[in-house]
Amino acid sequence: MSEPSASAHTAVNAPAEVVYALVSDLPGMSRVAEEFERGTWLGGAREAAVGARFRGRNRRARRRWTTTATVTDADPGRRFAFEVVSVARIPVARWQYDIEPTDDGCRVEERTWDRRPSWFRPLTNLFTGVRDRAECNQRNIERTLGxxxxVAEAARG
Incomplete structure (x- = not known):
């Protein structure tokens, strides 16, 4: 796989399973992710599993857009990842959370790969109001991890 277009990591003083539960649960994800507003499981799915699909509603300031994602990795306490497509089924991105248990909790790395075709990028930039998606995603990842x-450390008690 190519290098991600944005990535960051952080140490979390909470078990890997708590972190995985947050990033793989749509309401949990909406509590922590910078642009993800809410999501709905599709096709009878009720939780994260390889092949499960969800519709995500995203927002940035006043702009809102919808995407569809397919879960590609669902390894509790280890990795959660999904591929995103636009409403026209054009590839948009891959998002991946790698979670590694440590003595004090876990280390979480969030990465994304921009999958948009070059001709589609100016359209999505205009629609979302983002000129430099890699830079924006880098800031978003840093905020999301914070x-x-x-949230994970507070849940730990």
Whole structure:
């Protein structure tokens, strides 16, 4: 696989299973992810599993858009990943959370790969209001990991 277009990691003083539960649960994800507003499982899916699909509603300031994602990795306490397509089924991105248990909790790495075809990028940039998606995703990942850390550590008690 190619290098991600944005990535960051953080140490979390909470078990890997707690972090996995947050990133693989749609309401949990909406509590911590920077642009993800909410999601709905599709086709009878009720939880994260390889092949499960969900519709995500995303927002940035006043702009909102919808995508569809397919779960590609669902290894509790280890990895959660999904591939995103636009409403026209054009590839958009891959998002991946790798979770590694440590003595004090876990280390979480969030990465994304921009999958948009070159001709589609100007359209999505205009629609989302983002000129530099890699830079925006880098900031979003850093914020998301900070929020994930805070929520997971608070849940630990």
């Amino acid at each position: 929020q994930l850390k805070a």
